[in-house]
Amino acid sequence: MKISLVVIGKTQDKSIAEVIADYSSRINRYTSFDLVETTDEKLAKTLDKFDRVFLLDEHGREYRSVEFADLVQKQLNTGLKSVAFVVGGPFGFSDEIRAHSKIITGGDIALSKMTFPHDLIRVIFIEQLYRAFTILRNEKYHHE
Numbered sequence: 753m754k755i756s757l758v759v760i761g762k763t764q765d766k767s768i769a770e771v772i773a774d775y776s777s778r779i780n781r782y783t784s785f786d787l788v789e790t791t792d793e794k795l796a797k798t799l800d801k802f803d804r805v806f807l808l809d810e811h812g813r814e815y816r817s818v819e820f821a822d823l824v825q826k827q828l829n830t831g832l833k834s835v836a837f838v839v840g841g842p843f844g845f846s847d848e849i850r851a852h853s854k855i856i857t858g859g860d861i862a863l864s865k866m867t868f869p870h871d872l873i874r875v876i877f878i879e880q881l882y883r884a885f886t887i888l889r890n891e892k893y894h895h896e
Contacts, residue, residue, distance in 0.1 A: 754783070754833065755836075758836045759839045776878060779881055796849060803832040805836045812861045824885070839873055
């Protein structure tokens with residue numbers, strides 16, 4: 753299964769881009785992963801390319817890392833070809849995107865009730881995805 757993180761705009765900070773590249777290469781040891789950069793205008797069309805979509809939204813469900821790992825495992829078990837986790841633009845998701853994504857949604861996920869800079873949320877999510885795979889493989893990364 754291919755997992756993608758779909759984001760609005762490009763990563764601005766070079767040091768953050770390096771961290772994203774590092775975690776992306778780590779995730780690619782477990783499954784195919786990529787970062788898809790798009791625009792607000794092209795988001796709906798971009799999401800049509802995926803079998804399942806999860807919107808990363810402050811109003812979504814919060815998961816502990818182990819619970820998120822279980823969610824990832826369930827997606828792997830479905831036999832889907834592609835899953836996208838989506839970070840909205842500065843003003844979140846439009847009603848149109850919310851309605852559009854409900855057709856293929858896996859649900860909304862809140863990484864926190866706090867608001868983070870868009871570049872930083874990319875790192876937070878990618879690290880959690882990497883952590884999920886290490887939990888699933890019983891590797892020594894996550895300590896609970």
